[in-house]
Amino acid sequence: MTVKDILDAIQSPDSTPADIAALPLPESYRAITVHKDETEMFAGLETRDKDPRKSIHLDDVPVPELGPGEALVAVMASSVNYNSVWTSIFEPLSTFGFLERYGRVSDLAKRHDLPYHVIGSDLAGVVLRTGPGVNAWQAGDEVVAHCLSVELESSDGHNDTMLDPEQRIWGFETNFGGLAEIALVKSNQLMPKPDHLSWEEAAAPGLVNSTAYRQLVSRNGAGMKQGDNVLIWGASGGLGSYATQFALAGGANPICVVS
Template sequence: MRKILDTILADEPDRAAALSDLPIPDHYRGVTVHADEADMFAGVPSKDKDPRASLHLDEVATPELGPGEALIAVMASAINYNTVWTSIFEPVSTFKFLKKYGKLSPLAARHDLPYHVVGSDLSGVVLRTGPGVHSWQPGDEVVAHCLNVELEGPDGHNDTMLDSEQRIWGFETNFGGLAELSLVKANQLMPKPAHLTWEEAASPGLVNSTAYRQLVSRNGADVKQGDVVLIWGASGGLGSYATQFALNGGAIPVCVVSNEQKAEICRKMGAELIIDRSAEGYRFWSDEDTQDPKEWQRFGARIRELTGGEDPDIVFEHPGKETFGASVYVARRGGTIVTCASTSGYMHQYDNRYLWMNLKQIIGSHFANYRESWEANRLIDKGLIHPTLSKTYGLAETGQAALDVHHNAHQGKVGVLCLAPEEGLGVRDQDKRARHLSAINRFRGV
């Protein structure tokens, strides 16, 4: 592994040949959860479950490379909520996903192991490609989106997110990105933006693509110029990209945040209409079982005060249970609530009168297909959308990084260095970087 890293860092002219000549290690370090610990948090409230107890840094066997696949030397990765869910074994243990996938084919059986290497983001360098891969070769600098599909049935050939065997890599498959090596399908790969460091390039993947499909794509809300877009958690992982997409596309974001520090981040991105829900004291649930419609009304009135009397054309929903009733209420007549993730709970409740009588619609959105992911990454590469990386940990500190996200003690995205020995490496286009440096660093140190 040291020779692989040295070859990457040396940036030799014929890196492809140099890497091809090096042997692939039999083992590598990866962040894992263990199947025999799936019940370790039984009876513990979700908020008290500690990823530091369940995430391990292990030596794991390098998987066999199959057709259409690529083995990647991972320079950096990032934390997403799916790694938090994996680490606290909610809503179910991911070993159920791996076992089901393992039954699909002899090749898929590789994923059914007593450990799960987690992580759904990466930036790195191609080491090897399997039979049938033509577009990528050893030495290519890449990022990966997290859609894993088989495409052997008809459903996925119009939109790969509808493939009957669609899975999220590193969550519903093994050999994820929080590791020194990772196994991906070649159709997950995209060019690494040359003006970004390894850790910056790794951080947008999952959330950037998810926000693109959810807000911009025709498969989501199909935002247009002038739309008022209510964005929950507008300085967080998903929300920070939704805010950028709204501004970049001529829409009017109304950013909901939980403190003044997060409000200031939104202002740095260019947003002007901001609601600090903590400072203004919104409590959408009067108790654990009862929502308070008067708070929906107060919230809606505040939005109209900011927008000059307009209700949101689009509500960008991802908190779920805590906010969904309010989201349905405040959307304009004929408006759209587009939802994913449900980080505060999956069981949504809302008053259907406000949906059906006002002809609103709810759209479910999940990650993104290859084309949408490619377009989202292209916008990063062109400097029109920027990473929202705030802090970076080492691979051995992944548990703490996941705990930060679990407790919402972070801003934007939290990165993890894998093979990269330090931050700041991997930039190939310094001139482009210089033009966008202040935007790239907006979330740093917050």
């Protein structure tokens, strides 16, 4: 069984959830990675001179072990966020430090501490497998994944998951991200894919949309009100574009800075 066989089955109008669940998983899949042994390749260079094309690889990597509360997803579309640029130029620090620290959390988390990092913090796709304890999702479900990977064991995160001491950005501070043919996510990252959106449209807004919403609109954000002046630094990027739209939709006055 190859990933192409899986994609063909997903796109077949005759496939049922049972058919998707019965598909054998491949031993490996293609993924965008950076390599731990190359973290010093840009040493001494200015940021503007660090070229991600030299550090990013397209590799065949093993399908990771599926743990409790997790899902393997066939990625139909993903998107590029600036955290993938940071990862690829090893700034402000190498993300392999994140993977090493996560690997010390538990035996299961050791899966993430590898000599390569599969990057990417957005996806739209189809659930292939779910781990023990996952009841809300099943093989064949069309989903999008948000970027917050959180353990949800500490009371610190009950009111705001961003305050959980074990919250991480998936595909940046964890491995097995979305710029790949298959991704590993926590099931609590999943949301139903809107039927009216294409795979690409569904995959694009996750990280930037949720970040801008939290900052400006959510109860844990700035509490933006009608008539507020909202300074948006970097308004032409993904995050800034959503912040501008939220400000306009909320009756605020976006003051946009671009370079």
